[in-house]
Amino acid sequence: MILFPRVINFFKINVSAKELNRERHKALMQQVPMMYFILVANMFTLVWPHMHHAPMLLTLGVPIILTLFFIVRSYPMVMKIGKKVSYDQVVKDLNSTTPRAAILGVIFIIWAYFLFQYGMPIMKIHITFFLYFSLICCSFFLMQMLQSVVTLLIVILLPSVIYLATSDVMVFKSVAMNITLVSLGIIYLLFCQFQNFKNLIRQRSVLSRSKAAIADQADKLQTMNIELELTNVRNFKLANLDTLTNLPNRRSFFTQLDQLIEKHDKLDKKKLIVGLLDLDGFKRINDVFGHPAGDCLLIKASERLSDVLGEDIILARLGGDEFGIILTSPDDIENVLEIGAQICDAMRQGFHLKEASVQIGTTVGFVEYPSMASSSQLLFERADYALCYSKQNSKGSPVLFSTKHETIIKDVAEIEQTLNNADLEAELEIVFQPIIDVSNTRTVGFEALARWNSPTLGKVRPDIFIGAAEQMGIIGKLTTVLLEKALKAACEWPKDIYLSFNLSIFDLSSDATILKIVSLVQSSDFPNKLIVFEVTETAVMNDFQQANESLKMLKLLGAKIALDDFGTGYSSLSYVQCMPLDRLKIDRSFITNITTESNSRNIVQTILDLCNNLNLYCIVEGVETSEQLEILKSMGCDYIQGFYFSRPLNHQATIEFANRNENLPKAESLQEQWSRL
Ligand code: C2E
Ligand code: CA
Ligand code: CA
Helix, strand or coil: HHHHHHHHHCCCCCCHHHHHHHHHHHHHHHHHHHHHHHHHHHHHHHHHHHHHCCCHHHHHHHHHHHHHHHHHHHHHHHCCCCCCCCCHHHHHHHHHHHHHHHHHHHHHHHHHHHHHHHHHHHHHHHHHHHHHHHHHHHHHCCCHHHHHHHHHHHHHHHHHHHHHHHCCHHHHHHHHHHHHHHHHHHHHHHHHHHHHHHHHHHHHHHHHHHHHHHHHHHHHHHHHHHHHHHHHHHHHHHHHHCCCCCCCCCHHHEEEEEEEHHHHHCCCCCCCEEEEEEEEHHHHHHHHHHHHHHHHHHHHHHHHHHHCCCCCCCCEEEEEEEEEEEEHHHHHHHHHHHHHHHHHHHHCCCCEECEEEECCEEEEEEEEECCCCCCCHHHHHHHHHHHHHHHHHCCCCCCCCCHHHHHHHHHHHHHHHHHCCCCHHHHHEEEEEEEEEECCEEEEEEECCCCCCCCCCCEEEEEHHHHHHHHHHHHHHHHHHHHHHHHHHCCCCCCCCEEECCCCCHCCCHHHHHHHHHHHHCCCCCCHHHEEEEEHHHHHHHHHHHHHHHHHHHHHHCEEEEEEEECCCCCCHHHHHHHHCEEECCCHHHHCCCCCCCCHHHHHHHHHHHHHHHHCCCEECCCCHHHHHHHHHHHHCCCCCCCCCCCCCHHHHHHHHHHHHHHHCCCCHHHHHHHCC
């Protein structure tokens, strides 16, 4: 019972053994045509001696019909050799092999049986040999299809052996036994061979699977490598690129600079130039339009800079609105100031943002390696110095660090040291410059200007020692000493003349200094309402909130606030509106060319109109000539300060100057004047 399914199984083609079936099919397609050829040859050699003994149908009919059948069968097989055959076709062909072998076996055995009837004994032996040779031939050629071999054995061997064994002829009996033994041996051999064939195929498929697995592993490894590389690239980008502008970042800038310095040293190349630039007015745009607008401006600015600089010049964003550049080509180094001017020109053109079209400026400072600085740190510091120098002294034009600046740095260091040890009470002095009402040339107030007469350095310019004190963080000390002196002096002035006093950016951001100022004002006999504090635009813009708080506190005392040097910074009108301002002082840079340049005249006129509209008291600074005065008068300017009327005066001279008022006509009552403040 168990045997039956196994037998059925043996004759069935296992469809899942794809590899094996394909190989079997391939072998059959190559072998079966050859098998047919041998069978044809066998048939004709068999019928040749039978020609005149058996009917034509048996001697010629059967072989010719079979030969034709073999040719028809062989043709598609030969055509399939070396071609890709679908697996369905493979299974179909294999499945049809055993039934065909059975039919062929039956035809052969029947044909042999009939021929047997006509032959002489020797011919009968010939037929027997034909049958068994054909069987052996078929068995070998069909060895990959054991089912077919077994079928042939059953169909041919079994009946023929029974027939021969039961005959009376001894020779036939012996042949039957012989053939049975040989056939069993052959079957055993074929089974072994088939097993080997199967093993071979299995090993081959295992091998090809491992090959595929290795290839797959290699693919995965490659993908992993690519991913690793991509991660490395991503990490490198994160570490070295500024994410907003995609320019090299600060770290990358200094790495490149160090590498270039090293390379240049090795190759004994002489020069490099490092530049620093920042965007003037960027903070204002950030404050007014918000950070997205600021970001957009930075992106556009960096694109414009890249366009101007080209590929040879290294450009990096160092942070905020600060950019670094490195020039390496001799041509660029030769024309560094020209390149700086191109940068400034290009950046002056408007930027169109989603929020508004805006305009900014750029300040650039350069320094040369190795003549002016020999390390990346010093290069950076000196380029920064050149940048600051440009901001203060030559806004809009690039500055190349030179020995002149080196001297200034040394001087400043000396000044700083001397100032640190100075007896401020004794060494600081105040001079006063009158502010004149142009309608009657009466003095309405004096601006207090600091003077330092150092026992070792002599007279030091106020902008220099004030700047040095700011850098050293001791400006608050100077301010309080100066204010005390100024208030004391002002108490001796004729009535109603006000005192204008300059405050530093650092005074406004220091609560301690502001409180000290408040206490000095409160303890002074000079009327609070006659005190004006002058602050610059940059001072206010640096920290608008803090500055505004300080100014409000000073206003609570009754003091007035003036915006100094108006027009030189980048403050917007929105700042003017938000600040507790009482007056504006138009910077003298607009006055210098007022007689020759209509542009300056237009700016001054616009500011005067603005003051009128905002009800602000306006003072024009730096008037040196009568021509300038006449123009300003015709423009409706009321108050003037400048060398034309007087240079800054010492205390005694101030009192004398103020007393001139007694001889001058009064244009309006003091009450009226102050009501306008
Ligand atoms: P500032 O506040 O703009 O002061 C006016 C400056 O212009 C003064 O220079 C004055 O002498 C000068 N000036 C006035 N009229 C004319 C003119 O017609 N032509 C020319 N060429 N110059 C004129 P000074 O005294 O050298 O002061 C320079 C700067 O130093 C001041 O500019 C101010 O920013 C600062 N400063 C002076 N004293 C003090 C102070 O007590 N505290 C603070 N924080 N800064 C001060
Ligand atoms: Ca001033
Ligand atoms: Ca001024």
